[in-house]
Amino acid sequence: MIEYAIRHSEKWVKALLEHLEMLVATMIISVILAAILTMAAMSSKIISKMLVHVFSVIYSIPSLALFAIMIPVTGLGKGTAIIVLIIYNQYLLLRNFITGLNEIDPSIVEAATGIGMSNIQVLFQVRLPLSIKTLFTGIRLAVVSTIGMATIAAFINAGGLGSILFDGLRTMNVHKILWGSLLSAGLAIGANALLLQIEKKIYKFKLD
Amino acid sequence: MSLTAIEFNNVSKKYSQSGDYVVDHVSLSIYEGEFVTILGSSGSGKTTLLKMINRLYEPNEGTIKLFGEDITTVDPVKVRRRIGYVIQQVGLFPHMTIAQNVAIVPKLLKWNKSKISTRVDELLSLVGLEPQEFRNRYPSQLSGGQQQRIGLARALATDPKIMLLDEPFGAIDAINRLNLQDELLRIHGGLKKTFLFVTHDINEAFKLGTRVMIMNKGRICQFDTPSHIVKNPADDFVSSLIYSSREQERFWEGLD
């Protein structure tokens, strides 16, 4: 097995890099989009409920189906995969962003408003720093979910670690199947562990 | 005759359509330079009354004017920056140091750094907390009474002409409380500043107030100088309040 990995190192390194590329592109756009949608959600309860509801429905569609649905619209390949992954992420990100910003002790928000902060100032100077942990949790969940779903995106020729796995399945090559699964699972677990460590460091402001 | 700093005209507030009035058709005038203390049972609407002045709540009926200007015609953020506000729950910002908490309004008003830092030290000393020791701590590293004092310092930062103080000394021990009361009287300074001060302590109310407002069930039972109230209690509620305080006095005399 190790032998296989060394012999084909070029191939899986390329797949891993493709996977990371998809992950980074997806996450950057996802977070920006979610931040914009969260701003909209903060302005009105109805918008907030609607957005979360719509994205929760989309989130419940199996990823394979959503990838397939998008093929006629945006074609095969990485671009389509990234679009789908971004849409999936919105539920995880929005839910955590909105909860985080709203779970702050109301008396702190009231004090901030009462001494003369505008809504935007309350958002950026009080709500955001105090909810940073919950926001970060959302990002961590989205990263892990994206790594997993990006594997499936190999089905629509997006490349990445999934392509090794599916190659293996097609040709019944046990090495490929194993390495494809191990690498994508390892990446997800590793990313989660790393982000969890960072998350633990963030939060020191909790009032007990 | 002084200016009317705060004027309520038939102001009412309820929190739900079906509920009772929490503030029930209140009309009052507070003149510039007054130190008004507000006494009343829990739930009588004191906090609600204050929060309508800085537009944290909007009344259902009636109008409120500050120096003759209807507050609904002014941007609420502007109204609030002119008013010092000590919130009952203290509400310090846990992610900011004590210095940053106190500096928040001057910063919003874009004072320069050295002016802010001088002011912060001045305010910390004023509320009896050593600047060197407390400046860089976080609120969670302070006792409840110390946090309250920071809440007061934060509200005083820009030396506002109107101060709303909602039980600012609730968690402070008797000795520090006496000092802070004197300090507050000194800051009030007599002529130009208008203070509204909610308290449950009848001695505090009668000591600090140039006039005392006594509230019960959303209404103002009596709003008069301490000596007038003691001489002519307006109703049973006011009488019982004074009676309860006298009882305590007697208790102390009995111990002597």
Ligand SMILES: Nc1ncnc2c1ncn2[C@@H]1O[C@H](COP(=O)(O)OP(=O)(O)OP(=O)(O)O)[C@@H](O)[C@H]1O
């Ligand atoms: N945001 C709110 N929503 C619904 N009801 C409220 C709200 N705030 C206050 N109330 C109710 O209005 C009434 C008056 O409350 P308020 O806080 O003004 O009383 P208070 O005189 O300040 O009391 P305390 O001395 O306990 O602080 C209470 O019965 C309270 O339950």
Ligand SMILES: [Mg+2]
């Ligand atoms: Mg109150």
